[in-house]
Amino acid sequence: xxxxxxxxxxxxxxxxxxxxxxxxxxxxxxxxxxxxxxxxxxxxxxxxxxxxxxxxxxxxxxxxxxxxxxxxxxxxxxxxxxxxxxxxxxxxxxxxxxxxxxxxxxxxxxxxxxxxxxxxxxxxx
Amino acid sequence: xxxxxxxxxxxxxxxxxxxxxxxxxxxxxxxxxxxxxxxxxxxxxxxxxxxxxxxxxxxxxxxxxxxxxxxxxxxxxxxxxxxxxxxxxxxxxxxxxxxxxxxxxxxxxxxxxxxxxxxxxxxxxxxxxxxxxxxxxxxxxxxxxxxxxxxxxxxxxxxxxxxxxxxxxxxxxxxxxxxxxxxxxxxxxxxxxxxxxxxxxxxxxxxxxxxxxxxxxxxxxxxxxxxxxxxxxxxxxxxxxxxxxxxxxxxxxxxxxxxxxxxxxxxxxxxxxxxxxxxxxxxxxxxxxxxxxxxxxx
Numbered sequence: 001x002x003x004x005x006x007x008x009x010x011x012x013x014x015x016x017x018x019x020x021x022x023x024x025x026x027x028x029x030x031x032x033x034x035x036x037x038x039x040x041x042x043x044x045x046x047x048x049x050x051x052x053x054x055x056x057x058x059x060x061x062x063x064x065x066x067x068x069x070x071x072x073x074x075x076x077x078x079x080x081x082x083x084x085x086x087x088x089x090x091x092x093x094x095x096x097x098x099x100x101x102x103x104x105x106x107x108x109x110x111x112x113x114x115x116x117x118x119x120x121x122x123x124x125x
Numbered sequence: 126x127x128x129x130x131x132x133x134x135x136x137x138x139x140x141x142x143x144x145x146x147x148x149x150x151x152x153x154x155x156x157x158x159x160x161x162x163x164x165x166x167x168x169x170x171x172x173x174x175x176x177x178x179x180x181x182x183x184x185x186x187x188x189x190x191x192x193x194x195x196x197x198x199x200x201x202x203x204x205x206x207x208x209x210x211x212x213x214x215x216x217x218x219x220x221x222x223x224x225x226x227x228x229x230x231x232x233x234x235x236x237x238x239x240x241x242x243x244x245x246x247x248x249x250x251x252x253x254x255x256x257x258x259x260x261x262x263x264x265x266x267x268x269x270x271x272x273x274x275x276x277x278x279x280x281x282x283x284x285x286x287x288x289x290x291x292x293x294x295x296x297x298x299x300x301x302x303x304x305x306x307x308x309x310x311x312x313x314x315x316x317x318x319x320x321x322x323x324x325x326x327x328x329x330x331x332x333x334x335x336x337x338x339x340x341x342x343x344x345x346x347x348x349x350x351x352x353x354x355x356x357x358x359x360x361x362x363x364x365x366x367x368x369x370x371x372x373x374x375x376x377x378x379x380x381x382x383x384x385x386x387x388x389x390x391x392x393x394x395x396x397x398x399x400x401x402x403x404x405x406x407x408x409x410x411x412x413x414x415x416x417x418x419x420x421x422x423x
Binding site: 079087103107110 | 236
């Protein structure tokens with residue numbers, strides 16, 4: 001009886017240990033990170049230097065996470081994907097910043113042109 | 126020997142412990158970056174413009190600091206710090222974006238205000254121009270009215286002149302000759318035989334002549350000519366014709382013809398217009414002519 005118990009424990013121990021170490025594949029986090037990375041790309045992050053760097057970091061970490069998942073290291077994959085999502089979101093913000101600055105400069109130019117036109121037409125004095 | 130070995134072991138142990146202690150206390154580069162990023166974000170415009178994202182960065186930094194305090198420099202600590210650094214930077218980028226949007230909105234609002242101002246100014250100028258045009262219209266109307274009055278006045282004057290000429294034609298002949306307009310009055314209408322006093326009826330007729338003459342061009346000159354028939358002495362006739370011309374001339378001056386425009390001259394029988402052999406011819410020769418000549422063209 002005692003022997004059987006020992007045997008069972010010996011068999012079960014690695015399994016329990018494996019179960020404790022096991023971690024569900026972070027598929028939702030992967031989807032979130034990829035979605036953020038795609039949004040950044042659509043916003044033109046690749047043509048804005050600092051956003052391009054953030055994009056690259058996000059992409060590299062997504063790739064590393066996919067490899068880790070394949071290797072069974074879901075915990076590491078999860079952390080990498082959290083990092084990747086933070087980088088992708090930063091890339092989105094950086095692309096938007098560039099867009100806002102371009103629009104702001106355009107407005108300033110338009111305003112100057114309008115002033116010149118008004119003066120030219122004698123509409124302002 | 127034994128002591129020396131023990132000392133060596135102690136040294137090795139101490140060094141190892143020191144290294145471990147150092148490793149536990151030195152924050153990872155990710156945490157250093159996260160701290161500095163957060164510091165910058167919380168002291169920059171993001172604190173005011175995007176407080177929610179600054180707060181999120183703070184919370185993430187707190188998680189990283191807690192992990193570092195509890196477990197030291199582990200991969201988990203680094204991961205949390207990495208994300209905290211990104212979140213702080215995210216807040217800064219968002220704040221700069223908001224600033225750019227605000228600038229744009231302000232500029233656009235300014236442009237719209239300028240546009241409205243320009244439109245208002247143009248409208249005001251338009252209204253002013255309309256007002257000026259209206260004033261000009263009034264002036265033009267007044268001028269047109271003046272012109273109409275003037276035209277009417279001239280038409281009436283022409284009508285009066287035509288009427289005067291028609292009246293004149295009842296007892297005098299009016300002819301246009303090369304020397305000017307010639308009004309011929311019969312001597313018997315004006316004077317008794319061999320006299321130069323005007324007959325009472327003559328004055329009425331000369332009044333009409335004067336009325337007609339005053340309607341002529343005020344710069345024209347007039348000569349009153351006295352003519353007789355050939356009966357009697359030439360010198361007597363010359364004298365008579367001179368006196369008669371003078372009397373008519375003087376009377377016309379009293380009726381409003383400017384004295385410097387009119388002169389008198391007697392010609393006696395020298396300028397007959399009919400045969401002195403017949404009584405009718407002689408009657409035609411006895412006459413006074415008023416010659417109106419336009420002012421000499423300069």
